[in-house]
Amino acid sequence: MRFATYLHDGTTTAGVVSEDGVHALTTTVLDLVRAGLPAALAAGEEALEGAAVALDEVRLLPPLQAPSVRDFVAFEEHVEGVRAGMGEAGAIAPEWYEAPTFYFTNPYALIGAHDDVAVPPGCELFDFECEVAVVIGRDGASLSPEQARDHVFGYTVLNDWSARDLQRREMKVGLGPAKGKDSASTLGPWLVTADELEPFRDEDGFLALDMRVSVNGTEIGQDLLSNMGWPFEHLVSYASRGTWVRAGDVLGSGTCGNGGCLAELWGRRGADAPPPLAVGDVVEMTVEGIGTLRNRVVAGLDLPPVAPARPRPRARTRG
Incomplete structure (x- = not known):
């Protein structure tokens, strides 16, 4: 089943997506997730009996x-390429x-x-990142990978937009990414329940979903989700290690390889080719079994430059 949140006639509503469109629910998707998958599926079946609004x-x-x-x-392939682009050529750490x-x-x-x-603001090397994200379905702490699978509600597509020049600067400090990553992340187009994607699971336990990304209609990257170094159950388990994951938490896979972002290609080619994203560019991502994101790049705010740090003062007492 596919759950969405949408705006129609000025009203934000949760719904279930079918071939006819989207059927309204009487609750939010987050509340459905917190109610658990069986209850969410039952609510979805009831909603499907109502009228649909075309997508x-x-x-x-x-x-x-x-x-x-x-x-x-x-x-791994993504890490290798991006490290090269940041001047860290050689083996992955x-x-x-x-x-x-x-x-x-x-x-x-x-x-x-x-x-x-x-x-x-201030970004001249704007980039996309093609990912899949998992949504936690119920609270848990210090979960084993086997337990973690039962805590997965569903999956969605994630585009982790990246200001590469800002990211490169801040990561030299030894922290981050931070400001290079927090301007926007596309999530959608809907949340697909975990049961729908089980047919794609391979013999090693990975979801072998085809992932593709294009810019202005030209394909830039293609990979399989099953090329992850760990399956999602291990990611959820690690996130919960010694702490909690809560229903509704989103965990991204990280960027796929083979052109899942521009920075990987820049690192491999030693040049900014294809060029950074520019105003007017349209980025489209499609993940098999989930859906498609399609976002247009527009101009951002023109803000004053950030003030540098002052020289370190030497006084140890108040004057």
């Missing part, structure tokens, strides 16, 4: 208001192989599947 008559919003968003870096690393990104920056995305 081209609504604005799709992020499927749910996520309490938190973690983003992993689970594709051995620490990458030891555990699935993630960072927390901005849950307030989520945008809908077809919304315009603004270039972040």
Whole structure:
């Protein structure tokens, strides 16, 4: 089943997507997730008996208001290319192989599947990242991978928009990514329940979903989700290690390889080709079994430059 949040006639509503359009629900998608998959499926079946609004008559919003968003870096090929682009040519750091690393990104920056995305202030190297995200279905702590599978509600497509020049600067400090990543993340077009994607699971336990991304109609990248270094159950397990994951939390796979972002290609080719995203560019991502995101790049705010740090004062007492 596919759950969406949409704007229609000025009203935000949750719904179930069918071939006829979207059928309204009487609750939010986050509340459905918190109620658990069996209850959500029952509510969805009931909603499907009602009238549908055509998808081209609504604005799709992020499927749910996520309490938190973690983003992993689970594709080896992506890491290799991006490291080269940041002047870190050579083998991937051995620490990458030891555990699935993630960072927390901005849950307030989520945008809908077809919304315009603004270039972040001061950014000249704007990029996309083609990912799949898992949504947690119930609370859990220190879960084993086997337990974690039962805590997965469903999946959605994630585009982690990236200001590469800002990211490169801040990561030299030894923290981040932070400001280079928090301007926008597209989530959608809807939330597909986990049962729908089980037929795509391969013999190693990975979801072998085809992932593609294009810019202005030209395909830039293609990969399989099954090329992740760890399956989602391991990502959820690691995120819950010694702490909690809560229903509605979003965990991104990290960017797929083979052109899942421009920075990977820049690193491999030693040049910014294809060029960074520009105003007017349209980025389209399609993940098999889930759906398609399509966002147009628009001009962002023209803000004053950030003030540099002052020289370190030497006084140890007040004057």
